[in-house]
Amino acid sequence: MSETLTAPPATPAETPGKRPSRVAEALWLVVPYVVSVVLAFVVGGLIIAAIGRDPIAAFESVLTTSFNTRFGTIETLHKWVPVLLCAYAFAIPLATGKFNIGAEGQLLVGATGGVALGILWSDLPMVVLLPCVLVAGALSGAVWAGIAAFLMTKFQVNEILSTVVLNFISFQLIDYVASHVWPDRGAGHPATTPVGEGALLPGIGQAPPMHTGVLLTVLLVIVIAVFMRRTSTGFEMRAVGANLRAAQVHGIRTSRLAGAGLVVGGAVAGLAGAIEVAGVHGKMLEGMQSNFLILGIIVGLMARGSMLALPFIAFGIAVLEVGAGSMQRTAQVPVEMVLIIEALILLFLLLSDIARAKIRRS
Amino acid sequence: MTESPRLEMRGIVKTFGPVTALDAVDLVVGRNEVHGLLGGNGAGKTTLMNVLYGLYRPNAGEVLLDGQPASIGSPKDAIAAGVGMVHQTFLQVDNYTVTENIVLGTDVPGPLRLDLSEAKERIRDLSERFGLTVDPDAVVEELPVGVRQRVEILKALYRGAKLLILDEPTTNLTPQEVDDLFGSMRAMVDDGMSVVLITHKIRETLSVCDRMTVMRDGRRVETIERADTDAEHLAEKMVGSTTDPGAAVDAAALGAVDADKVEEVLSSVGTTTAVAVRDLVVVNDQGHELIQGFGLELREGEIVGIAGVAGNGQVELAEALAGVRPLRAGTVEVTGRSMGGLATSAWLEHGVAYVPEDRHRDGILPTASITENLVLGSQRSDQVRRRGLIDWGAAKQRAVDAIAEFSVRANGPGTLVGDLSGGNIQRVILARAFARQPRMLILHNPTRGLDIGSTRFVYQQVRKATAAGCAVLLISEDLDEVIALSDRVIALYQGSKAGEWQHGSVDAYAVGRSMTGLGEARV
Known part of the structure; x- marks a missing residue:
């Protein structure tokens, strides 16, 4: 919990010169990110050069695809939504000190819940059906994470284990739904039949349209920020994350709260699943979870507990992800290179904590 | 040479x-x-x-x-x-x-x-x-x-x-x-x-x-x-x-003079019973009974000191009386209300304030600001909330006031509490405890590791609290402190009361013998 909720002190420092100024504090916050990104690209560039490709061309296409074409921009925003929501699914329980490694399972079960209503009630008009699909997605994700939360609070089952294991069950679940319940035989790939028209998120603009899930996500960013900053429950969650014992001593029911954090995280991931169904695919298909779990964790860790930083970091990651494809096309560098760079950024960022502590101490 | x-x-x-x-x-x-x-x-x-x-x-x-x-x-x-x-x-x-x-x-x-x-x-x-x-x-x-x-x-x-x-x-x-x-x-x-x-x-x-x-x-x-x-x-x-009021007590607690010779008292004992503890049994995390049949009465404005060697049930006693640890048996009444079985938050609301021994582990959110730390524990009270949301503007103002009143040395209310010194952390904890106008204050080793200024400050605050009718339970391993401050001294040995003395008639050696089980053969 590196962010504090109150504004910096209005009164001047009691002992001037002894404490770094506000500008210095901000620099301490931003510089590590910049340095980490630069270093990650340098090391990534060396690897690309080592495999005999042109790093400059590769990075050019990685970094510009999202901004050069309307298609790239829309694609980036569409990627931003599930990456950010999965990052929240990781970061919200993390605020209470719990690790949710089950965002992809929660996303898939959320998609299942959404697609079920979208198919079963396909005749309903959009005003009724679309909210139902989204709510069903969030609820399904919440229930899925709720299993882990229940096991954790009732039997002290480690949440890392249970959420990971639930991922595997969710793979089988959507496989079953896509191959036996509502299979689309003609798809050539396990997928469900399309949802009804009323279940689709309306698009904005033409060729290609941006789905309104993006706007919904922006709204959610605000709601989550307010929730964490201004509500008692949000404060209690952060207190638990900052010091579990102290929170207990001061009357916070910590285990209940940690469970609630997992459930809320699951709901957000479930909503991501429903948005993917209603905005991108129009149905549920195997593999739709992509690598959102790992990207969410990377973003969540990079944000270092700051809910405000998440949307921005998620956007940066979305840019890299979208650029990866065009990099492979133009510079013949495999898409996995981008994941390597993302991992390097995180690694350097973690190292920067140590470096910073050393510099500050001396 | x-x-x-x-x-x-x-x-x-x-x-x-x-x-x-x-x-x-x-x-x-x-x-x-x-x-x-x-x-x-x-x-x-x-x-x-x-x-x-x-x-x-x-x-x-x-x-x-x-x-x-x-x-x-x-x-x-x-x-x-x-x-x-x-x-x-x-x-x-x-x-x-x-x-x-x-x-x-x-x-x-x-x-x-x-x-x-x-x-x-x-x-x-x-x-x-x-x-x-x-x-x-x-x-x-x-x-x-x-x-x-x-x-x-x-x-x-x-x-x-x-x-x-x-x-x-x-x-x-x-x-x-x-x-x-x-x-x-x-x-x-x-x-x-x-x-x-x-x-x-x-x-x-x-x-x-x-x-x-x-x-x-x-x-x-x-x-x-x-x-x-x-x-x-x-x-x-x-x-x-040293000429300010209470200096004699301070000096005794600091070990400058013999504590049992001090006549001045910090407390202002009333007549009404504030806290009644009967037949208390408390277990530790491993399920061992570390407090066995403990009884205690505290009047308003009274200071009762618990002397004992660490590990004789002090932590369990403090946590049980603070509502943090469940009572295995027995009753705790605070101003007539039976508190057993209630959630920790209910104890807090009823005016039980706890200053824990391990300040860093139990007392603060190190990565949160002073403002946030002061809100901790009352985040659901109407004092702090407006229209269902925490009013951070008002909380910050209260933090500014508390920093001034409790002489916390910090840059401002936004300073992270983990960056403060031990004495200043204790001041923040005290400020939080006193903001709720406690009826019972539990202090566990409140001055351990503090500089002289902060130690004196703690004593001043205790005096203020008793003047307002707050009953104080002082659990301390510093025998001088306990003897100098308390109206009554209770020796705690293996979870039970091993002796009790009135202020002015305390013999430090007698307390010491009781603390170790009546001076039984030492190893």
Whole structure:
């Protein structure tokens, strides 16, 4: 919990010169990110050069695809939504000190819940059906994470284990739904039949349209920020994350709260699943979870507990992800290179904590 | 030429970032001498000795041992040079025997042969010579604190220490154990060793030291012969002049004068019963009954002190009475309301305030601001919320006020509490406790590790609280503090009441005997 909720002190420092100024504090916050990104690209560039490709061309296409074409921009925003929501699914329980490694399972079960209503009630008009699909997605994700939360609070089952294991069950679940319940035989790939028209998120603009899930996500960013900053429950969650014992001593029911954090995280991931169904695919298909779990964790860790930083970091990651494809096309560098760079950024960022502590101490 | 002193430290300077912890400090310790290093917390005593022991590198200054310049870069060098140090916290392997703990880290006969009989003989010999009674075959975790401390001293002696540093060794000891320790110290100097006693208790230096050096704010104030000084003089050097109300109590609690001779009281005892505890049974995390059938009545404005050696159920008692730990049996009534079975938050709302022993672990959110820490615990009350959301603007204003009222040294309400010093953290915790107008205040080792200013501040706040009718339970391992502050002193031994005394008729030795189970045979 590196962010504090109150504004910096209005009164001047009691002992001037002894404490770094506000500008210095901000620099301490931003510089590590910049340095980490630069270093990650340098090391990534060396690897690309080592495999005999042109790093400059590769990075050019990685970094510009999202901004050069309307298609790239829309694609980036569409990627931003599930990456950010999965990052929240990781970061919200993390605020209470719990690790949710089950965002992809929660996303898939959320998609299942959404697609079920979208198919079963396909005749309903959009005003009724679309909210139902989204709510069903969030609820399904919440229930899925709720299993882990229940096991954790009732039997002290480690949440890392249970959420990971639930991922595997969710793979089988959507496989079953896509191959036996509502299979689309003609798809050539396990997928469900399309949802009804009323279940689709309306698009904005033409060729290609941006789905309104993006706007919904922006709204959610605000709601989550307010929730964490201004509500008692949000404060209690952060207190638990900052010091579990102290929170207990001061009357916070910590285990209940940690469970609630997992459930809320699951709901957000479930909503991501429903948005993917209603905005991108129009149905549920195997593999739709992509690598959102790992990207969410990377973003969540990079944000270092700051809910405000998440949307921005998620956007940066979305840019890299979208650029990866065009990099492979133009510079013949495999898409996995981008994941390597993302991992390097995180690694350097973690190292920067140590470096910073050393510099500050001396 | 006269014989050079055992230790000479000249112009030692040590800074931590912008803070100067030691400002050109000189110290001379002669042979066959117990030298008292006297000062409040934060005066720099321990820092100075840590420099000598090789734990800190000084920015300037030199160290001479037996007249020879010594270059000590690590505790290993220090031990090789004949310097031994006993810290406040012991580094011992709990499930090893005394002998194994002492031998650990020294040269043993060979990597494959561990014959400890020779070592055992040496330890037995050392312990007899210096009156440090301990069974070399006992497993360390089963020993009381006082004996574990002897193990630590023997460790230093076994390694051939000629100069022994003891850092606040009397914390957690009963008066009897303190006498024994001082006896051993005399035996050591008679045997040709030198001892440095780090303490903040004037009485102790007067009873055992040959010479003492008083430190304040990282500077040496004065070095003086025992014969040339008295308690009043030392107190003045250490604290500055003491004329404000309650000074006598403060001085006693600080160990400057005998606590049981103080007549002044801090409390303002009323007639109404504020807290009634009956037949209380509390278990620890492992399910052992650490409080067994404890009973207590507290009137409004009364201070009751619980004296005891750490580990006799203090933590469990404090947590149970704070509503943090469930009651296994018995009842707790606060202003007539039975509190058993209620959630911690209900205890808080009913006016039970708890200042925990471990400030960092139980008291604060280190990565949160002062404002947030002050809100902790009342985040659901109407004081803090407006239209269902926390009003951080108002909370910040209250934090600014609290910082001023409780003299917290911080840049502002946004300062992270983890960045504050121990004394300032305690001020924040007190500010939070008092903001709720408590009816019962539980203080557990409230002044441990605090500098003199902060210690006095805590006492002032206690006086204020009792004036407002708050009942105070003071659980402390500092016997002087308990005796000086309390209207009644209760000795706690193995989870039960082992004795009770009224203010003014407390005999420290009697309390000490009760604390250790009526002075039963000691190990």
